[in-house]
Amino acid sequence: MDKDTLQNLRQEYSSATLIEDQTSPNPIKQFDKWLNEAVEAQIHEPNAMTLATATHDGRPSARIVLLKGFDQNGFNFFTNYLSRKGKEITKNPLGSLVFFWGELERQVRIEGTIEKLSKEESEKYFHSRPKGSQIGALASPQSQEIDGRQELEAKWQQLEIEYEGKDVPKPSYWGGYVLKPRLIEFWQGRPSRLHDRLVYKKIDNKTWKKVRLAP
Incomplete structure (x- = not known):
């Protein structure tokens, strides 16, 4: 593909809006709503997410993994602890997730810390x-x-x-992680690139602050 063709690839977004008083005060509930809508829209693998990790000195890497559970505690995925991401998480537990549901013109971005799930949870999912x-x-x-x-x-x-x-x-080197969020951003595509961006910032264990960002 030549440069001009690539630069002229554009999509005008106009399918929905994202307004403060129409969203939940709890971002996990808002995520649940959007995920259900992605499932209902029959999006291929709506639980696919980009997981970004980094080495102890900040060299980033990213890959697609599958969300296998979530609740108020965080977002769960499973992998080999000795993989590149597993080794990076051991030395630098900060990570981020991105969901992109193009058909709905939506994106969710999540930042937080990553911890191992219990052996019992990993055993249950493995089997x-x-x-x-x-x-x-x-x-x-x-x-x-x-x-x-x-x-x-x-x-x-x-x-x-x-x-x-x-x-x-279950191999001893295989199991689950939970990303415990400190920030969750919901993005809804809008016309003329004036997209809606609502960010929830965690204030304490139970409280979230919701703010709007410029696109």
Whole structure:
């Protein structure tokens, strides 16, 4: 694609508005509302989110992961603790999430600290996954260099035979995290790039302050 074509890619947003008195005073409830609307709109994988982490000296990295639960405590996802993101979280627990629901012209941005979920929560979710995914967690040394795909597939097939008719144990290096939010921003596309941006800032354990930002 040439530069001029790329620069002229534009979308005029006009599907909805985001007004202070029409939103919940609690951002988790507002997120729940928007997520339900994304599901109802049949958006592909509405729980897909960008997770951004950084090294201890501030080098950022980002990737798509899936939201697997949320409540007033925070937003949950699962991964290999020895992956790049896992290692970064260990040394720098600050992170952010971004949801983008293009069909609804909406974005949610979340900032906070990341902690491990309990072993019991990780065990429960691990054993709710399809067996193939459980075996995949054992077979894949996530983020490490391997010689080729055949190595990965051979390991998966070996484990499939080993655990035929048996429960697959959750690896000690695999489990869940919760991102505990301190800031949640809701973005709604509007005409002429005068987008709506409402930000909730956490004041204490139960109180949120809602403010509007210029687009």
